[in-house]
Amino acid sequence: MSDTAHTHQEDEFHSRLDTGMWLKLFRRARAMPRYLVPLIATAIFIAAAETTLSFMNKWVIDGVDRLGRDAPFALYITAFLALAALTSGGVWVFIEMAGNLSNRLAHDIRRDGFDRLQELEFAFYDTRPVGWLISRLTSDCDRLARIIAWGTLDIVWGSVFVTMIAAALLWINWRLGLIVLSVLPPLAFVSYWFQKRMLLSAREIRKYNSRITAGYNESIQGVRTTKTLVREAANLGEFKELTTRMLDASVRNARQSSLYYPIVATLGALAGGLALWHGGVLVNTRFLGADFTVGTLILCVQLAGMFFHPINQMARILTEMQAAQAAGERVLGLLATEPKIKDGPAVLERVKAEEPKAANRADGNTPPISALSRSVRIPPAPDGLPARIDTVEFRDVTFRYENGPVVLQNFNLTVRAGDTIALVGPSGGGKSTIVSLVCRFYEPVSGSILINGIDYRERPLQWFQSQLGIVLQAPHLFKGSVRENIRYGRLGATDAEIENAARLVNAHGFITQLDRGYDTEVGAGGNRLSTGQKQLISFARALLADPQIFVMDEATSSIDTETEQLIQRGLETVFAGRISFVIAHRLSTIRNAARILVIGRGRIEESGTHAELLARRGHYHELYTSQFKRERLEAALNE
Numbered sequence: 001m002s003d004t005a006h007t008h009q010e011d012e013f014h015s016r017l018d019t020g021m022w023l024k025l026f027r028r029a030r031a032m033p034r035y036l037v038p039l040i041a042t043a044i045f046i047a048a049a050e051t052t053l054s055f056m057n058k059w060v061i062d063g064v065d066r067l068g069r070d071a072p073f074a075l076y077i078t079a080f081l082a083l084a085a086l087t088s089g090g091v092w093v094f095i096e097m098a099g100n101l102s103n104r105l106a107h108d109i110r111r112d113g114f115d116r117l118q119e120l121e122f123a124f125y126d127t128r129p130v131g132w133l134i135s136r137l138t139s140d141c142d143r144l145a146r147i148i149a150w151g152t153l154d155i156v157w158g159s160v161f162v163t164m165i166a167a168a169l170l171w172i173n174w175r176l177g178l179i180v181l182s183v184l185p186p187l188a189f190v191s192y193w194f195q196k197r198m199l200l201s202a203r204e205i206r207k208y209n210s211r212i213t214a215g216y217n218e219s220i221q222g223v224r225t226t227k228t229l230v231r232e233a234a235n236l237g238e239f240k241e242l243t244t245r246m247l248d249a250s251v252r253n254a255r256q257s258s259l260y261y262p263i264v265a266t267l268g269a270l271a272g273g274l275a276l277w278h279g280g281v282l283v284n285t286r287f288l289g290a291d292f293t294v295g296t297l298i299l300c301v302q303l304a305g306m307f308f309h310p311i312n313q314m315a316r317i318l319t320e321m322q323a324a325q326a327a328g329e330r331v332l333g334l335l336a337t338e339p340k341i342k343d344g345p346a347v348l349e350r351v352k353a354e355e356p357k358a359a360n361r362a363d364g365n366t367p368p369i370s371a372l373s374r375s376v377r378i379p380p381a382p383d384g385l386p387a388r389i390d391t392v393e394f395r396d397v398t399f400r401y402e403n404g405p406v407v408l409q410n411f412n413l414t415v416r417a418g419d420t421i422a423l424v425g426p427s428g429g430g431k432s433t434i435v436s437l438v439c440r441f442y443e444p445v446s447g448s449i450l451i452n453g454i455d456y457r458e459r460p461l462q463w464f465q466s467q468l469g470i471v472l473q474a475p476h477l478f479k480g481s482v483r484e485n486i487r488y489g490r491l492g493a494t495d496a497e498i499e500n501a502a503r504l505v506n507a508h509g510f511i512t513q514l515d516r517g518y519d520t521e522v523g524a525g526g527n528r529l530s531t532g533q534k535q536l537i538s539f540a541r542a543l544l545a546d547p548q549i550f551v552m553d554e555a556t557s558s559i560d561t562e563t564e565q566l567i568q569r570g571l572e573t574v575f576a577g578r579i580s581f582v583i584a585h586r587l588s589t590i591r592n593a594a595r596i597l598v599i600g601r602g603r604i605e606e607s608g609t610h611a612e613l614l615a616r617r618g619h620y621h622e623l624y625t626s627q628f629k630r631e632r633l634e635a636a637l638n639e
């Protein structure tokens, strides 16, 4: 509901046009001269063709007036047909070009926006709802691309057309031209005034319409609650108010349209009338020797009547640009957001210096990484520093989420290759925060996290994150087959390697029982599988990537205890030689961990092996015995 409401939310109408912002967006169109140049050329051509058509009318009328039946009708017909054919060709070109330009602009903005979203850190997503981001990349992009493409066409065509008409009138007779042009300012003013109001009332109608739809939806779905709480009368009152507002806005919009067109038509007719009046006087004087023919008079009346269309179009596009300004600011803002977690200049320089060496080393084959053994050659790091991760150390780390309270305070921890660290403790204690920091999804506010003694901010981000294998409580699967989802861990993996990884985490059994085995489609977000099955697949996926650091956040919470024990056995081989962080609420699963840390209020409250912590009879003992009792009770109730 909130996302829907958000999508329907309309922006404020900016009374000042931010030309700088529109020029920035227009620069994107300039980068596509293949479409922009023909678009502008045909816009100018169409304006010229429309003006020429009026001149041809004059030519025919004067010809017939002078020559009667001897006038060259065949020539006239050919000329009209040629102009009509050229105009049709021009219209085809501009529709094609504007459509292409609009689609390509939307595509480019969307691609850049998507690239940016991929680069941005987790903290960025903490403050922006998914619905908001989707709106930016869909409706905002389309709207801006459409305005830029069709707006360019309208503005070029409109301004060239108005200039041509004005120039023609002034050229024919400057006095008549000036008289007719006096209608332009009121015409432009009235067009803009009405267009703006019509746009605002149309938006109001849309807004109330979506609220009414939402209202229908809620009242139908919640009809039982309404009836039991005897809320019918109150609901009806709220609904009536909405419909009355919508009615008001609709009436206002209809009234504006009904007034707008007659007023501008009258102004257009006034321009024609003025041309007729002054031109008529000039025609009469023709007999006194002046050269103002009937054809010229009709030409002037026609030209004067043609101002309305381009001015109306330009006023419309101007108001649309003002209304879409906020969308433009948001999209440009998103594109300009610099990721806060990224490689620093020193890292980039080192990676660049290593590039030629890496190219020499590359033999065209990906190293054969076995997903299961640590004896494997670890591919070299792109910055020339050691690629093998021997230690991860938190040194005096203090952390808070953006504008939030301090979550970790002077946190210290050293983990060596081969260590499995289990994190337990009360909800909100900071366990997930610790692993998010390990993964560099967030960075410490003060203190540092060191890999082999070097701050991880001094190593390439992409390299470091490619060394991580992460399995979450609510794993995300992509639309596609089971095999494709596992292969996502390492795109070059063979089918045998995929099955091997699945076997190791005990996923092979259930996968082969699915109707199409490894080729079974998992559905959007993996919705055709249970959470436990999704967890098993994401385990296999993480394993296939052959990471040096394993992170499991409540990764086995939805897997039954039996399967979990089987996985545990497999994982013992997998964990060997790697650094692993395991967060688990089910304490039975971490009994074998090398070190268990009890995390509370951002601190390590207790640390040791399962046996040591039980013997200490502290927090862990308390957690363990209460969980043990609860599980026994649940088991007894289930029997």
Ligand SMILES: Nc1ncnc2c1ncn2[C@@H]1O[C@H](COP(=O)(O)OP(=O)(O)OP(=O)(O)O)[C@@H](O)[C@H]1O
Pocket (backbone or CB within 6 Å): 126, 401, 402, 404, 407, 425, 426, 427, 428, 429, 430, 431, 432, 433, 434
């Ligand atoms: N993205 C976030 N933005 C702001 N605050 C957050 C964010 N994630 C967690 N927090 C806050 O940080 C604190 C520690 O949360 P964290 O998720 O690390 O705890 P946890 O021990 O993993 O809890 P749980 O066992 O419930 O998963 C909590 O107070 C939480 O509200």
